Amino acid sequence: MEIKELRGLRGVVAAVALLIIFVGVISSFIQLEGNVARGISEEYNKLAYRMAPNNLASWLYDYRGFDTLIETGVIYVGAVVSVMVIGRGLVGLKGMREEEEVAAAPPIALKTETMPVLLKYFALPVVILLLAYGLLVVTSASTSGGGGFQCGVIISSAYLLSVVAYGRRSPLNMRKKALVAFGALGWGLYTLIGLPGYLTTNFWQYNVGADLWSGLPSFPAAVPEAFRQIFGEPFKLALHLEEGVYYATSGILPIINVAEAFNVIGAICLIFFAFVYGWSDSAEGVEK
Amino acid sequence: MSETVVNLWSIPLLVVIPILTAIVLNLLYNRVRAIRVASVVSAAALLVVSIVSPYGLQWFTGQPGVASDGSYTYSTSIFSWKLSLEYYFGPLQQILIFTSSLLLLFVVVISTRSLKKDFGPYVAIMFLTYFSTVAVIMVNDFYHLWIVVEIGSLLVAGLVAASGAGSAQKAALKYTFFSALSGSGLAIALALILGITGYANISDAISFLMMTDLGNMYNVLYISFAFLMLSWIYAGGLAPIHPLKSDVYRSAFPHATVLLQAQSKVMLVAIGLVLLRMFGGLPFAREAMLSISLLTMILGVVMALIQTDFRWILAYLIVSHSGLVTVGISLGTPLGIVGGLFQAVNDIVYMSVLLLCCEMLLYFNNGTSIRSSGGIAKKVPWLAAFAILGAFAASGIPPFNGFQSELILIQAALGGGLPEVAAVILMVSVSTFIALFRGIYSIFLKPSTNPLPEGSESASSPPRGMPIILGILVAITLILGVYPQLALDFLTESAVKVVYVPWVP
Numbered sequence: 001m002e003i004k005e006l007r008g009l010r011g012v013v014a015a016v017a018l019l020i021i022f023v024g025v026i027s028s029f030i031q032l033e034g035n036v037a038r039g040i041s042e043e044y045n046k047l048a049y050r051m052a053p054n055n056l057a058s059w060l061y062d063y064r065g066f067d068t069l070i071e072t073g074v075i076y077v078g079a080v081v082s083v084m085v086i087g088r089g090l091v092g093l094k095g096m097r098e099e100e101e102v103a104a105a106p107p108i109a110l111k112t113e114t115m116p117v118l119l120k121y122f123a124l125p126v127v128i129l130l131l132a133y134g135l136l137v138v139t140s141a142s143t144s145g146g147g148g149f150q151c152g153v154i155i156s157s158a159y160l161l162s163v164v165a166y167g168r169r170s171p172l173n174m175r176k177k178a179l180v181a182f183g184a185l186g187w188g189l190y191t192l193i194g195l196p197g198y199l200t201t202n203f204w205q206y207n208v209g210a211d212l213w214s215g216l217p218s219f220p221a222a223v224p225e226a227f228r229q230i231f232g233e234p235f236k237l238a239l240h241l242e243e244g245v246y247y248a249t250s251g252i253l254p255i256i257n258v259a260e261a262f263n264v265i266g267a268i269c270l271i272f273f274a275f276v277y278g279w280s281d282s283a284e285g286v287e288k
Numbered sequence: 289m290s291e292t293v294v295n296l297w298s299i300p301l302l303v304v305i306p307i308l309t310a311i312v313l314n315l316l317y318n319r320v321r322a323i324r325v326a327s328v329v330s331a332a333a334l335l336v337v338s339i340v341s342p343y344g345l346q347w348f349t350g351q352p353g354v355a356s357d358g359s360y361t362y363s364t365s366i367f368s369w370k371l372s373l374e375y376y377f378g379p380l381q382q383i384l385i386f387t388s389s390l391l392l393l394f395v396v397v398i399s400t401r402s403l404k405k406d407f408g409p410y411v412a413i414m415f416l417t418y419f420s421t422v423a424v425i426m427v428n429d430f431y432h433l434w435i436v437v438e439i440g441s442l443l444v445a446g447l448v449a450a451s452g453a454g455s456a457q458k459a460a461l462k463y464t465f466f467s468a469l470s471g472s473g474l475a476i477a478l479a480l481i482l483g484i485t486g487y488a489n490i491s492d493a494i495s496f497l498m499m500t501d502l503g504n505m506y507n508v509l510y511i512s513f514a515f516l517m518l519s520w521i522y523a524g525g526l527a528p529i530h531p532l533k534s535d536v537y538r539s540a541f542p543h544a545t546v547l548l549q550a551q552s553k554v555m556l557v558a559i560g561l562v563l564l565r566m567f568g569g570l571p572f573a574r575e576a577m578l579s580i581s582l583l584t585m586i587l588g589v590v591m592a593l594i595q596t597d598f599r600w601i602l603a604y605l606i607v608s609h610s611g612l613v614t615v616g617i618s619l620g621t622p623l624g625i626v627g628g629l630f631q632a633v634n635d636i637v638y639m640s641v642l643l644l645c646c647e648m649l650l651y652f653n654n655g656t657s658i659r660s661s662g663g664i665a666k667k668v669p670w671l672a673a674f675a676i677l678g679a680f681a682a683s684g685i686p687p688f689n690g691f692q693s694e695l696i697l698i699q700a701a702l703g704g705g706l707p708e709v710a711a712v713i714l715m716v717s718v719s720t721f722i723a724l725f726r727g728i729y730s731i732f733l734k735p736s737t738n739p740l741p742e743g744s745e746s747a748s749s750p751p752r753g754m755p756i757i758l759g760i761l762v763a764i765t766l767i768l769g770v771y772p773q774l775a776l777d778f779l780t781e782s783a784v785k786v787v788y789v790p791w792v793p
Binding site for chain 2: 024025027028031032035036037038039040041043044047062063064065066067070071073074077078080081084085087088089090091092093094095096180181184187188191192194197198201202203204205206207213216218219220221
């Protein structure tokens with residue numbers, strides 16, 4: 001739709017609709033100010049320290065962990081669909097005459113030889129620093145702000161910077177099949193990490209490492225000690241509180257964060273790859 | 289209240305199997321045999337799970353509920369606020385998921401035999417579309433409802449764009465752009481409901497509203513109702529965005545449209561029931577829902593009457609019949625809701641028959657235009673027979689299933705003191721018959737006036753087994769038409785719960 005189409009009656013209707021929505025939303029938020037019901041959030045906050053000092057990690061990857069799995073799926077599906085539009089996995093019925101396919105957009109002409117020398121020398125250390133920062137963010141997801149999403153975005157920007165600065169000779173030159181596999185590994189691992197909880201308790205994604213609830217009388221199953229050890233011990237934390245030192249483990253949360261990071265790296269870099277180089281099934285890594 | 293299991297084994301399988309299958313199929317990419325085996329086995333497994341599963345809840349991540357005294361419990365006979373994300377699998381879910389699973393199996397069998405090129409990602413998107421369909425009907429949480437609608441919109445765009453045709457990609461892009469509004473609408477509704485109640489769990493939010501005097505916060509509740517309704521309209525393709533959705537239905541391959549229309553109907557049911565449970569008591573809420581439904585029915589069928597392509601006719605009829613589903617839900621009475629739910633099941637089945645017949649026309653008629661050569665009945669009599677039987681079911685002619693659900697809807701409208709709604713339902717039924725038989729006569733029954741030139745027919749034969757698949761689907765329309773109680777037994781409990789105990793999932 002072009003802007004000129006919004007002139008006249010259609011534009012008036014659109015403007016009035018937007019105005020109504022704007023007034024409705026703003027007046028609601030004004031009314032809610034100071035009146036927000038705390039509801040279940042108080043309970044979440046009360047419990048969070050027993051698992052991960054970073055409350056957000058407990059919220060996102062444990063209490064609401066299955067939500068986040070599907071959000072991760074949104075990123076994965078976004079990449080699959082975007083790259084499909086560029087040309088990966090387009091289909092047709094056998095023996096049918098096809099409507100003319102959309103001409104694929106030409107790859108972006110990256111002229112890295114014209115990049116200033118200073119920038120070329122500057123880019124490599126920045127890429128290394130970004131990679132290190134991404135790893136730091138994902139490994140400390142349970143204890144401080146950050147996590148798999150953030151790590152994925154940081155490492156993707158390192159990839160982007162290296163491709164812009166060095167083109168095909170980028171030190172981070174990941175092949176498209178590897179990027180597809182990264183995304184699959186990420187979403188697949190996140191999905192499968194629900195299996196230990198399911199096999200032992202029938203609750204999908206029950207955090208068998210942290211195991212906060214199997215002591216309750218109404219808990220319907222028992223978590224074997226071996227599962228608690230395997231998924232709990234490696235991620236044990238010592239919390240130094242005024243009341244003393246308290247030990248807790250975030251269990252499967254660090255693994256989920258790593259999976260999340262793989263998914264985001266695979267998805268974002270794949271979209272970027274497809275838009276820069278186009279898509280050709282026959283020539284892996286060769287520009288169109 | 290009877291004790292319900294909170295760690296039902298089948299619910300995770302119904303959502304995780306399609307996700308894992310999709311990941312594997314996307315990796316397999318162009319390995320035809322492996323894709324075929326993996327997808328058929330997976331679809332068959334999902335069908336079996338949907339049949340054998342008992343009823344119950346799944347509290348994902350296994351966090352307990354918080355009882356009124358602050359203690360934690362896994363017992364459903366004690367009132368508690370849920371910490372976990374909650375899914376429910378009951379009779380309504382079973383019949384809708386069984387129907388979706390059966391269609392997924394059929395569509396996978398058809399597509400893996402009829403597609404060329406690298407169809408791994410395409411079949412992967414089909415499995416994820418199925419995932420969004422089953423998740424949306426089981427979920428009892430606003431936040432998750434939002435995410436499922438969001439991912440569902442993306443998947444629709446993917447299935448449509450996959451053909452690579454210019455018109456399909458344009459339709460997909462337009463739909464993606466506007467369906468973003470659906471997700472945004474739900475996100476705002478969620479934010480406001482969370483602000484008012486503090487609970488994302490739908491049952492908990494309803495319980496909170498019943499226990500609390502909202503005072504002047506009712507305005508905010510109305511705004512959240514409006515946004516949730518906006519997302520209902522966009523997710524289901526109701527008026528006034530029906531042209532976008534019909535464009536999507538027409539642009540995808542007909543076998544993909546089978547899954548897309550099933551997803552839309554199930555989303556309409558899922559969000560519609562949430563609207564009723566949460567806001568059904570608000571003055572004018574049901575009236576607003578009913579108005580949109582009636583408008584959709586009328587606009588859809590009128591547009592279908594003026595089309596000259598069988599695909600377009602079906603696309604608009606799917607939209608119009610979505611209005612039939614929502615009109616029943618909007619009536620808000622147990623009988624009306626049963627009618628709406630039954631209509632959803634029936635509609636999914638008979639539209640699948642017509643869509644698959646439409647796909648066969650691509651092989652036997654070299655197109656779906658009603659101005660094409662005609663005389664297909666002479667060439668492929670079984671296809672003509674299935675198309676006619678499907679059209680009978682869609683038009684509400686006894687003894688097919690459409691008749692039974694439309695009869696219930698008309699009774700519910702009359703019982704609710706709305707004879708004008710009953711008249712519109714009748715009008716839609718008659719107009720559906722005219723629109724469909726206009727197309728069927730031109731394509732199948734009219735003597736061939738302009739035979740296809742030699743060599744212009746499809747070079748490929750249609751996928752094997754299509755008559756069997758169509759036969760099974762037509763048999764279902766007939767069985768449900770003769771013995772509707774078979775489906776009604778699954779639907780009545782849900783309808784009664786929505787009206788009398790809306791806080792129970």
